[in-house]
Amino acid sequence: MLATLPRLDNPIQLHDRFGRHINYLRISLTDHCNLRCVYCMPTHGLTFLPNRDLLTAEEIEIVARAAVTAGFHKFRLTGGEPTLRPDLVDIVGRIARTPGVADLAMTTNGIRLTELAKDLKAAGLKRVNVHIDTLHPERLPQVMRWGKLEKLWAGLEAAEAAGLEPIKINCVVTRGYNEEDVVDIARLALDRGWGVRFIELMPLGAGAEAQLSIDRYVSSAETKARIEAALGPLTPIPNRDPSDESRNYLLPGATASIGFISPVSEPYCGTCNRMRLTADGKFHLCLLHDDEVDVKAVLRGGGNQADVEVILARAVALKPTGHALRRGVYTEDRRMYQIGG
């Protein structure tokens, strides 16, 4: 039995000490993945969380309900690869049924969407961001190791057929792997009506992937210039949502936008509205800082939704701002697949 229901008539609005309204929760469901993207995961030497350390579906639901009570209305499932979680459809249903959840999306590499898309839609998932770095069949497995273009593509088509829309593509631009392929990806906004987001590489956690992310960084300005040279001018779309980290544009004749997420060249900390929940039950306060607040300890120590609300309010109060990527100061503890992006 779950504890308290959200007090929708009078939700709290959580502001951090920098005046930011925090209302978007990104929930990582697992640190496992069926790919090994070069900037994210090594191919050897990984140890994953044991299942007993992962938050259960019921625990995730309690955190989601606490978050709604605290004024959160936007939720995203991520990982590792969230579609590897066997109880994913159940988790989606639990969050989607929580009164006050306005948006429930998922970030995925798409491979398992051929099997799951219809059930996820029926359970209440609204939309997906599908990660694909190139449309070139030989280059794709070089950057998204263990990946096959036809499988990712089939996943995208399954998402579209199931109505998990608007579909957005996430493309991480990595020098020497796919910086020339951004033009073909951008064309999807014209040809398929899919939104496209180009992401600057971020070094996270000590390790070879962080070093690769530094060495192979491509600025959004370079990517944008390459697309404009091939496909025409990109007209800026004013961001309706100031907390959207993506700077969005339209190509001539396109209905779907092309956006640039530029944490290194154009930090967006001032308008950040996010809190992150790791698969092992920590509120991770900022992608680019190591600070965390343990919520699993509260849940497994007999705490209820009201106790989680207190922990969430503490996490928001402690949320840091700013990063020093450009001065060469990086986080050390968790890697991207352990947080969820």
Ligand code: SAM
């Ligand atoms: N496996 C899913 C996927 O790839 O979409 C969800 C988890 S993944 C960690 C979330 C996002 O992080 C992906 O869109 C991926 O492109 C991005 N990402 C991973 N490593 C990155 C890095 N070093 N710099 C920037 N983005 C990264």
Ligand code: SF4
């Ligand atoms: Fe897996 Fe996503 Fe990381 Fe690629 S970016 S290795 S798909 S978690």
